[in-house]
Each structure stands twice: as C-alpha cells, then as structure tokens.
Amino acid sequence: MVKDRKARAEARITVMALANMTAAIVDAMRDAEVPNHVVHTFLDAFDRLNDVVLSGPPAMILSQIVEIVRATVPDND
Numbered sequence: 001m002v003k004d005r006k007a008r009a010e011a012r013i014t015v016m017a018l019a020n021m022t023a024a025i026v027d028a029m030r031d032a033e034v035p036n037h038v039v040h041t042f043l044d045a046f047d048r049l050n051d052v053v054l055s056g057p058p059a060m061i062l063s064q065i066v067e068i069v070r071a072t073v074p075d076n077d
Contacts, residue, residue: 015058019065022046026069039073 029039047066050059 011058015061015065018062022065023069026073030073036074036076040070040075043070043073 026039026043029042043066047063050062050066054062
C-alpha cells in the first residue's frame, strides 16, 4: 500500500514536471517571437504524441494542460 501511494505521488510529480516544461517551451517560443501557428503546430504534435503513448488519467491530464497552454497563444499572427 505504501508503495502504491509513493508510485501515485511520483506519477503526479512527473505529470506536473511535463506540464511545467510544456509551458516553459511555449513561453520561450513566444519570447523568441515564433509565429503563433508554429506554436500551435508544436502543441498539436505534443498532444498527438501523448495520445499515442499515454492512456487513462495521465493522457487526460496532459491533454487538458495542452489546452490550457494553448489558450495563452492567440489563434492568429
């Protein structure tokens, strides 16, 4: 039981680290004045690849994180 709790805690930490990394990459792209459509292309690819390798709650959480980050990037240039 303790191992299960520890594994769940580590999984949450990993998901949060990926969320922070995704947001940091997008922030860096925006700071570098990368066109918005390129940022959206990156987010599309990231979300698609997550769907290929993840399932269940981790996939849902990362998909929601991508949508939150996507909301910070305008749709047009």
